Amino acid sequence: MFESPVIDERIKEIAPGFRAMSIHVDATNAGEGSLPTGLLTDACDYVLRGGPAWADAHLTSWADAYTRFGAKPNRTPCSSQALRKRVLKDGMIPSINPVVDLYNAVSLKYAIPVGGENYDAYAGRPLLTVADGREPFETVMNGEVVIEKPLPGEVIWRDDAGVTCRRWNWRQGTRTRLEAADGRMWFVLESLETMPEGALAEASDMLVEGLNTLMPDCLVFAQRIAV
Structure with a gap:
């Protein structure tokens, strides 16, 4: 059973044109x-x-949008911008694993932030909200597990246990990181008003087609969400 993500009403003040595709995948069988x-x-x-x-x-x-919630996009850009900068600088990004390569390809082709998460590691449903600064964020620094805290007012994805992605879609946490194409997964493709509506649907279709190719007979549940 998958639970739909929740969007905090305050997000509308930061990004009134926000809309996304939420895609749950069950690859258990x-x-x-x-x-x-x-x-x-x-x-x-x-x-x-x-x-x-x-x-x-x-x-x-x-x-x-990042500037509106106090982030510095030149230092901590959205995930799609970070990928694009690497490609324009180096001509390529390295392969990580098939499922990450797939959603990175979608992100690059459609200039859209795409996140992939291990849904089985979630505690409760995903929530896009504004941090109060006390939420724990599990990451790794110098090979050691570190618990950070977001800045008050920072846009975060979180669940009942803490932050799953800081600064909207800038950096994923290690607790829910997706490392294999199995079990239950959750993907989110996030767009703003300057991306054509039809392009969001095309990006979603590319991801779903790739998931079905990578994991034949997986179960896919797609849902459009917006503020």
């Missing part, structure tokens, strides 16, 4: 497949050729 060769490379090449057309406008909107 799925088969084992593989992604098309070159999927991530093709996405990087697309960025190097200047695609998509709305990329600059969409990522500027994300930078503006």
Whole structure:
């Protein structure tokens, strides 16, 4: 049983055009497949050729939203901007594992932040909210587990146990990190008003198609969410 994510009403003040696709996947009884060769490379090449057309406008909107809640987007950009910067600098991003490569390819091709989480590690339902500064965030520093705290007013994804992603979609925590294509998973594709509505649907379709290819017979549940 999957629980739908909850969006705090205060998010509307920070990003009134926020809308997203929430995708739950149950791969408990799925088969084992593989992604098309070159999927991530093709996405990087697309960025190097200047695609998509709305990329600059969409990522500027994300930078503006980050500024509204007190973040410095040049230092801690949204996840899609961070990926794009690496591609424009190095020409490529390294492969991590098939499921992460898939959602990174979607993020690059559609200039959209995409997160993938281990849903079985969640305590309660995902919540996009504004931090009070006391929520624990589990991460790793110099090979050691470290518990950080978000800044008061920072936009975070969290569950009942603490923060799962800091500064909206800037950095995922280790507790719910997705490391394998099995069990139950949750993906979220986050867009603002400067991304065409149809492009959000296309990005979602690309992710779902890839998940079905990677994990044949997995169960997929998609839902559009908005402020």
